[in-house]
Amino acid sequence: MIAIPVARIIARFVVFADLTGEDLLDPDVAVEMMEVLGAQLEALEKGFLRELVDAFAVIAAEYSGEAQEVVRNIAHSFYLEEALAADDPVRLAELEALRDARD
Amino acid sequence: MVQISGSSERNAFSRWLRTGKVPSARGPDGLELKFNPWHDPADGRFTFAGAGRREGSSEAHAPSARNDRAPSAGNRDTSRTSTPPKAEVPRARPLAGNDRKSVERRSAKAQSTRIPGLRPDDQPNPVAEFVGGVGQGLYDVGEETVAGVRAALTTNPVTTVRDAGRGIASMIDTAIAAEDTPARVQISCAADAATNASARDIGRATGSVAGNVALAVAPGAALSKVSALRSLRIARPRTTYDPPQIGWVKETLKPDEPWTAYNDSATGARPGQAPTLMRTMPDGSKRPVKFDGRQGEYVIDRKWGVRDAPHARAQLLRQSQVLAQHRLIGTWEVPTPVQRAKAVKLLKKMKVTNIKVRVIKP
Numbered sequence: 001m002i003a004i005p006v007a008r009i010i011a012r013f014v015v016f017a018d019l020t021g022e023d024l025l026d027p028d029v030a031v032e033m034m035e036v037l038g039a040q041l042e043a044l045e046k047g048f049l050r051e052l053v054d055a056f057a058v059i060a061a062e063y064s065g066e067a068q069e070v071v072r073n074i075a076h077s078f079y080l081e082e083a084l085a086a087d088d089p090v091r092l093a094e095l096e097a098l099r100d101a102r103d
Numbered sequence: 104m105v106q107i108s109g110s111s112e113r114n115a116f117s118r119w120l121r122t123g124k125v126p127s128a129r130g131p132d133g134l135e136l137k138f139n140p141w142h143d144p145a146d147g148r149f150t151f152a153g154a155g156r157r158e159g160s161s162e163a164h165a166p167s168a169r170n171d172r173a174p175s176a177g178n179r180d181t182s183r184t185s186t187p188p189k190a191e192v193p194r195a196r197p198l199a200g201n202d203r204k205s206v207e208r209r210s211a212k213a214q215s216t217r218i219p220g221l222r223p224d225d226q227p228n229p230v231a232e233f234v235g236g237v238g239q240g241l242y243d244v245g246e247e248t249v250a251g252v253r254a255a256l257t258t259n260p261v262t263t264v265r266d267a268g269r270g271i272a273s274m275i276d277t278a279i280a281a282e283d284t285p286a287r288v289q290i291s292c293a294a295d296a297a298t299n300a301s302a303r304d305i306g307r308a309t310g311s312v313a314g315n316v317a318l319a320v321a322p323g324a325a326l327s328k329v330s331a332l333r334s335l336r337i338a339r340p341r342t343t344y345d346p347p348q349i350g351w352v353k354e355t356l357k358p359d360e361p362w363t364a365y366n367d368s369a370t371g372a373r374p375g376q377a378p379t380l381m382r383t384m385p386d387g388s389k390r391p392v393k394f395d396g397r398q399g400e401y402v403i404d405r406k407w408g409v410r411d412a413p414h415a416r417a418q419l420l421r422q423s424q425v426l427a428q429h430r431l432i433g434t435w436e437v438p439t440p441v442q443r444a445k446a447v448k449l450l451k452k453m454k455v456t457n458i459k460v461r462v463i464k465p
Contacts, residue, residue, distance in 0.1 A: 077412035
């Protein structure tokens with residue numbers, strides 16, 4: 001399973017960008033890098049992206065506290081489930097309803 | 104009643120001719136003294152001019168248009184342009200509108216006190232009285248209008264054209280707005296008192312109503328345009344602000360990536376640099392907020408992808424705040440409608456209204 005180590009690399013990168021203070025990392029630069037990362041993840045092959053999404057839920061247990069929450073929410077914050085269901089309007093509607101309910 | 108010698112009368116009349124003013128007569132206690140020659144013979148009480156009997160040094164006089172306009176030597180408050188002398192008793196009920204000089208002042212009640220057995224030579228000519236009354240009513244309306252315009256032009260502390268126009272418009276609007284009520288009241292009162300009112304009273308009411316209607320209807324279009332100047336009252340001078348100080352910082356993205364090219368192609372962007380606005384923090388310190396371009400009052404931030412995460416939401420709030428501080432509007436430019444839908448939803452969720460979203464294809 002190559003997805004697990006790749007998910008760890010991505011997770012470490014996301015945790016760094018999201019949790020580093022403004023004094024060390026420009027917040028606008030961090031957001032911009034995350035936007036680029038999200039676009040690259042959406043561009044991945046759907047099967048591998050599916051494995052990655054499932055891997056994030058697995059490796060989240062390796063983190064604690066706020067970092068664990070960040071890793072667990074990677075798929076949600078990058079709209080990865082929506083990217084996987086891009087051709088399924090019913091699934092998209094369901095995901096939208098779940099997102100609204102979560103907010 | 105004040106008895107004044109013939110010499111005093113002549114002096115007062117001469118002074119009135121020269122100055123238009125008559126000095127007030129004062130009693131020993133300093134109180135102002137007035138003279139009203141009109142009395143009701145039945146009970147001796149004062150009446151309005153033209154009602155009852157006129158008493159004086161000579162025989163009783165019939166009321167006429169002339170003695171209505173000309174000052175009496177004893178009437179100390181009368182000027183050449185003033186209205187007929189006001190009766191003291193009985194006091195007329197005030198009108199609902201602005202026209203205090205309407206026929207009601209010589210109300211039906213006052214007219215009802217007229218003695219039926221008055222001598223025929225005391226009765227005025229009805230036709231002459233009616234014509235005189237019409238003229239007087241028109242005169243009153245015109246006088247009020249001219250006086251109002253003059254006051255607006257001469258008494259305003261700031262004599263700019265705008266303020267003058269505002270004063271004129273206010274006065275004319277008041278006249279137009281009051282036109283209905285006085286006319287209705289006057290007609291109603293005239294109808295009630297028709298049986299008792301004199302020909303002069305009816306003529307005056309007719310003239311007053313005709314004058315008000317002519318003032319409101321005939322030049323209506325022009326007046327409405329002048330009246331529109333009243334809207335200037337709520338117009339405030341637009342505050343001018345200094346243009347926002349745009350700073351530029353170096354961007355660290357790899358230059359040959361598609362998202363880098365997308366960001367650099369924003370309107371007003373500089374390759375390898377990002378425009379920034381300085382955000383004033385609550386403690387007074389300033390921190391830059393990055394964007395990608397600027398077009399007029401719109402600051403552009405291009406987003407290759409939209410993310411719904413705490414950092415992204417914080418950036419959204421930072422941008423909204425700095426835009427509000429600089430009185431600017433933000434625009435997010437995204438590459439696809441899917442990203443636009445995400446952005447719109449995120450903005451709505453965060454209740455940000457000064458950032459718009461549009462699709463700009465790479």
